[in-house]
Every structure is written in structure tokens, then in C-alpha cells.
Amino acid sequence: MKHLLLLFIFCIGLNSNAQQVEIENTVKTFFAGFHAKDTVKIKSVCHDKMILQSIMEGQKGTKLEEEKTSEFYKLFSTFPADMKFEERILSYNIQIDGAMAHAWTPYEFYINGKISHSGVNAFTLFKENNQWKIIHLIDTRRRSIK
Template identity: 75%
Template sequence: MKKILLLIIFCFSTASFAQKAEVENTVKTFFEAFHAKDTLKIKSVCHENLILQSIMEGPKGTKFETEKTSEFYKSIATFPANMTFEEQILSYNIQIDGKMAHAWTPYEFYINGKLSHSGVNAFTFYKENDVWKIIHLIDTRGKK
């Protein structure tokens, strides 16, 4: 009986690990595409009804914005060629319940090698046709 119970626990933990790896890989694909300014690749991991929001903390207070997805894709495609940027993900905290997942990812954002700001991303995913798609992305941005 103990062996069967251990086998069941092992199977569930292996399945959970695999699901978390899929979600983490979706985030990694998003940022690989973001850094490459590849909007088609970004769209491949995002749901068509993606919601993008930001909370920006600055000297004049806090500002909350919702960005149109079309404007987000347009802005990526029009970044200057001589500008480099990198969002370094510091860690992943992933939670999954059925067809929904959430990833909390603290980050630091660099422009031309210099720290611009830092914060946290909160991704929400929906598993559609056995593929995790980003349905909501909200981030905080602040100088620290």
C-alpha cells in the first residue's frame, strides 16, 4: 500500500513539475521574442485577448495604466535599432490550478546595459488546446 501511495505522489509531483516548466518556458519565450523585437513570436505565446497593465511608481506618485495590445506590439516593432534592452528575470513563482496558471517574476530592466528600473511581472495564463497562453500581464515599475 505504501508503494502505491508513493507512486501516486510521485506521478502527481512529476506532472506538476512538467506543467510549471511549460509555464516558465512560455515566459522565457515571451522575453526571448521581446529582446529580439519579434512581435510574431510574442503573439505565439499570447492569447488574442491579452490584457496589458502597469503600475508605475515615481516621485510624483503612483500611476496605473492599461495598454492596448496593438500599441504594445507596435512599440516593440519600432524600438530604435541601436537601442539594446534586457529584462532579467530574477526568479519564478508559479502556481497552477487546472487550465489557469500564474507566474510572479521579479525583474530588473536594462537599457543599453544600464539599470533603468525594476519591479515584478504578474502573468496569468490559460491553457488552450494544451498550450499555455498569456492572457494577462501586469507589472510594477520603479527605481530602486
């Protein structure tokens, strides 16, 4: 009986770890598409009803901004071809409860190799048809002084 209980606990741990990897890979796919300016790749991991918000922190105070998903996707076509941007994810903190998950990812954002701003992303994901989809993304943005 004791061995059966240990095996059960071990299997639960493996399942939880596998789901964490799936969620981390969903976020990585989002950013792979983001960096490549590939909206098809980004859309592959985003829910149709995704909500996008940003908390801007600056000298004039803090404000909450919301962006329409269609505008977010359209934005990629306006970037100059020679503009390189990279959002470097510093770590992942993932929590899961059934078909809902949350990924907290501190980041630094670089434009043409120079740091622009930093903050944290908070992804809320929903498991639909055995695939994790991003349903809400909110981030904080603070200008870097470097």
C-alpha cells in the same frame, strides 16, 4: 497499497513540475521575442484577448496604466535598431490550478547595458489546446537610482 500511494504522489509531483517548466518556458519565449523585437514569437505565447497593465511608482505617486495589445506590438517597430534592452528575470514563483496559472517574476530592466527600472511581472496564463497562453500581464515599475 502503501507503495501504490507513494507512486501516485510521485506521479502527481512529476506532472506538476512538468507544468511549471512549461509555464516558465512560455515566459522565457515571451522575453526571447521581446529582446529580439520579434512580435511573431511574442504572439505565439499570448492569447488574443491578453490584457496589459503597469503600475508606475514615482515621486508623484502611483498610477495604473493600461496598454492596448495592438499598441504594445506596434511599439517594437519604433525602437531604434541600435537600442538594446534586456529584462532580466531574477526568479520564478509559479502556481497552477487546472487550466489557470500564475507566474510572479521579479526583474531588472536594462537599456544599452544600464539599469533603467525594476519591479515584478505578474503573468496569468490559461491552458488552451494543451498550450499555456498569457492572458494578463501586469507589472510594477520603479526607477532605479544606480
